[in-house]
Amino acid sequence: MTYTFLSDFEDRKRQVRHYLAVVSKAERETGLGASRVQDGRLLTLRAGTFLILYNLIEASTRGALETIHDKIITSEIPFHLLTTPLKKEIIRLFKKEADPATHCSMDDFSSAFVAIALANGIKLSGNVDAKAIRVICECYGFSHRTDSRTTRDGSDLVTIKRNRNDLAHGRKTFEEIGRDHTAPELLLLSRRSMRYMDGILSNVAYYLEHERYLELPPIALDIQPLSVRFSAVT
Template identity: 25%
Template sequence: MTKEEIEKSYSKRFEEIENMLNFIKKNESKIEPKIKPSDKHTADLKKSLNIQKASTILLLYNLMESTVSKAFNNIIDDIKDNNVSYTDVSKPFQKIWLNCNYQDVFDVSASFKTYKNRTEKILENIFSNESNESSDFLLFSNLITPWQLTGGNIETTQIKKLCKNFDVTFNVPQYVSDNASILIDIKNKRNQLAHGDSSFEEIGVAITTADLISWTKEVDAYLKLLIQVTTDFVHEKRYYSRGKVEPI
């Protein structure tokens, strides 16, 4: 996936959020301040807007999760597309290769026999007498379990952890990092909604439209920076080991 494709997908999702915010602002303007709060039409409209505000939280979180997933999958995809093997990538990506090949072994239902069989299979392929088969097995394109993002937990702490695991340098400017903690609040509110701990109206009533506009700007600044550093990482092929760097 190219940087242009990632940005196009991002823009489409971001536009949905902007449309929702415009919808909320437009309908808020219809609420006359002189009308009594007990007026049924006004009460129903306020309730609907609160639900829409909470729904915007879900849109923001989906933007976060989708962007982070695409950003890091883009790195793995580039390694696959270039037929890079385990032996040629840097240590962090060798760990990713191993984690993917052992991921299902750590399922609660997995046994020692499952672990042993997986190890034997990997060793047999690596030390196969037919070197071509061994080399092919070590390619990222032959991962037993594809790398995928764990959903429902995306915020700044998790993103920084992913960057460390992928050896991606993510130096966030002060003007962005000062406001990036809002990603944690958005994740928490999203999980409250997803798990049924709070209703949409309960979440929405505590949020102003100005809050949502501000949060959207903060999320946008953070995610665009992430897209930039990860696509630069792919362009410069920084996943290669230091002893083997392919030309850009």
């Protein structure tokens, strides 16, 4: 099955590649003897890489979680059939989001309870890195494992998050951050982080295909596990 969050991820990867091509071109054209304006433009472009990468990471994470929520809600999965970690999360969300005045007359409490808890938007608040994703994986029950040889287990995501937040909150200027990262370094960091997200999203797709949000998922002997995709970014 094709999921929207996977196609959206591919589109965002394309946008990142286009941006990196601009950064690399500016790096080649800005050599010794460059004017202050040219140098400042290059530094700003370098720093902007962290904004577009963080956009990809948070948006892709949110899209995957929203797909899980939509699948559970539209399938009207009752509370007692869900995994224990998901039950805990749903109770937490229900206590946070439910309105006694509105939800006191639920006819089918078991499935309505789940739907109300999951109906609200995902709140990630600019804090997505590999540690946060691992917490999400444990909560929902999908794997956080990727090919560490090409992803470094997502260790680059904390660098992306910190630099993005420093820019977003004005703690550092674009030129300050741009000085610390050359275009080749940014290209390697981008490749690793996008491969990591590719692996995580493939794990989510497998989770959805095999209904791993259920405590006792149906046995499907004729279904082979989805191979985890580690797409190279060029």
